[in-house]
Amino acid sequence: MFRLIPPAGAPISVSEISKILRKRFSSDRSGEIFAEKIKEYTKTKHCILLNSGRTALLAILKALNKMSDFKKNEVVMPAYTCFSVAAAVARSGLKIRLIDSDPDTLDYDYERLNRVDFTAVLAIIGCNLFGILIDWNKLMSIAREKKVYLIDDAAQSMGSSFQRRPSGSLGDAGFFSLGRGKNLSVISGGILLTDNDDVASHLNEYMKEINESNYFIEIKATLNIIFYSLFLKPRLYWIPDKMPFLKLGQTVFDENFKAGHLSTLQRCAATVMFSRLDKVNAARVENARALSSGLLNDDRYRIPGHDPNKYPIYLRLPVLARNKLERDLAVAALKRKGISASAMYPSTIRQIEGIEKYLAGLNDRFDGANAVVDRLFALPTHPYVKPGDIDRIINCLKEI
Ligand SMILES: Cc1ncc(COP(=O)(O)O)c(C=O)c1O
Known part of the structure; x- marks a missing residue:
């Protein structure tokens, strides 16, 4: 068989590749420019670029954990979602509280979610799988009532909106993935968004702890x-x-993933692809x-x-x-x-x-x-x- 439609992805043209490389070697400030564009697109105050969506989620969890009582050590997430969500929670040292998913909506089974004892819950993650936005009104009212943080997992829903509010901006913090097959892909990468200044200042601390990108990462990218x-x-x-050996489409659980900044080349690529x-x-x-x-x-x-x-x-x-x-x-x-x-x-x-x-x-x-x-x-x-x-x-x- 010589024609096979891939399961996901977005075309990248030769002219776009040459634009990316030219940008990389020119003196423009692609990273900052891209972050500014994303802030405008999502109407959020802070935007941080990382090497994956899971790193973004890990960074959010670490920040929320620092801002909270140590007894709050559980994170609510759906039982059906990408394994990387669980990997990030596992890596953060917090406990995963799984809630069943509703096959009709791919959202939470709200009857089950409403029965949870929230005493030890720090945050709820809302996953917008396949670009379908879940019922954020319900999730927001539960989070408000139970006094827990809300994380908008918009890894698969960049560009969507819920009642005119952009996906990624619907929680106390949110993130996009720039991984293969995503709405905007630079092979790997993550974008973290928040309006919360406290979260942002903890995140800035975290950025100092994790690896900067290097030439090896850029050449590979x-x-x-x-x-x-x-x-x-x-x-x-x-x-x-x-x-x-390319492991295309394989889903693995790896809590030892590398956390780092998004490379300069990928920032340039993201700027080009975003247009x-x-x-x-x-x-x-x-x-x-x-x-x-x-x-x-x-x-x-x-x-x-x-x-x-x-x-x-x-x-x-x-x-x-x-x-x-x-x-x-x-x-x-x-x-x-x-x-x-x-x-x-x-x-x-x-x-x-x-x-x-x-x-x-x-x-x-x-x-x-x-x-x-x-x-x-x-x-x-x-x-x-x-x-x-x-x-x-x-x-x-x-x-x-
Ligand atoms: C729903 C969801 N959340 C989180 C992630 C993690 O993103 P990344 O692969 O960039 O780490 C993914 C990635 O596929 C995802 O589909």
Whole structure:
């Protein structure tokens, strides 16, 4: 097979690469300029650039921990989400309090969340998976009532907004990921946002403790960006897809991740890529709309959080099959047609090997999150997906 649509990503052109390199070697202050642009875009006061979203989350947790009573040592997070969220909480020394996820919305199961004893809870993390914004009104009122901090995990939702408030700015602090396959990608990176001056001053202290970037990181990032821009093309994506050592799309739990600043080259790359974020996001919305309208009349498939009047910027379009077998058949059939769909996270956070030592509460049930693990697959929505691909995806899923 010589044409394979990647599961996620955003094109990077040769002219953009040359612009990034020129910026890197000119004397402009890309880092500060980019941070200023992000502050304006998200209407937030402080913006800090880091080497990953998980470092941003770790930095936020460390700051909140310093600002609080030491008895507040639990962080509430969903049982179905990216493993890096759990890795950052584990690394912070705080305990993970898992709450079941609702398969219909991919948000918290609020009945379960409302039953939590918040005495030891420091913060709640709201994860906007696939670009679907969760119910921030509910989460804000719980956080206010229980007097806990709120963290906006906007790793997958840059450019979205909730009731006109930009994603990333909805908590006491929030963050974006600039990792592979994200709305704005420079292969790896994170953006931390907050309006809270106390959090910001603790963060500035933390920035002094972690590693600065270096030339080795920049060279690696440059090569990765060039490799990514070339092999993300559907005509070539089958090549990296056949290289298991690249670990494309694999989800691992690693609490010993490297925390550091975002390299200068990646700051330049982020500045260049940011200029067309809204255009790329508009293509995602259109592709998701076309895919959903083709699939929603088939009662074997459901789209979590679907609202016909409001299309979020789906980073990928999540679809729930009726069961694991049908999901696996769908992913395999799509692959045969040249489309990489992803079954996403391989387990709930509770099932990660060795996670027990980081958990607060070992006996909770996660039926909703388990159902999502078994039944969910995600369709590509990026700009390399063309109308012919959309028809092929819909026909393939209907024919199964
Ligand atoms: C929901 C969510 N939160 C946090 C992260 C962590 O971001 P990063 O990979 O940049 O560390 C990710 C990354 O995939 C994510 O999807």
